[in-house]
Amino acid sequence: MKIFFDGGYSPAGMEYALVAGGRTYMRRDLGEGTSMAAEWHALIAALTLANDLGLAEALLLGDAAAVIAQAHGAIRCPPACRDLSARFHALPRPPQLRIRYIKRTQNLAGIALEAIRR
Numbered sequence: 499m500k501i502f503f504d505g506g507y508s509p510a511g512m513e514y515a516l517v518a519g520g521r522t523y524m525r526r527d528l529g530e531g532t533s534m535a536a537e538w539h540a541l542i543a544a545l546t547l548a549n550d551l552g553l554a555e556a557l558l559l560g561d562a563a564a565v566i567a568q569a570h571g572a573i574r575c576p577p578a579c580r581d582l583s584a585r586f587h588a589l590p591r592p593p594q595l596r597i598r599y600i601k602r603t604q605n606l607a608g609i610a611l612e613a614i615r616r
Contacts, residue, residue: 499553502600503544503560504607505536508615514540515614516547517606523547524610537562538582540607541569541597545589555594561602569597 505514512528548556568575575583602608
């Protein structure tokens, strides 16, 4: 199953959205932080959702290239997000988990976040 994820930061604080199986999941009360931290929260939520749904195969799709590269270990995670990275890596994994970058215009979760800001 495809799970789209996106995090963002607004004057109200960090937020994220997920889209999976035609359903949108949002959380807007994550407190103060950065856009990158919000993306990590979204990725953690996407993996948690995949586990909660009992998926054997999950494709997590997001537009935060840096966070995806950090999750894959291709680049270092900045000190401010290391705790979030550790939380992500400590979570159980579906047997077939993939995390991929997509363009912002293709990210259904990003589109959902933009819609609630209008």
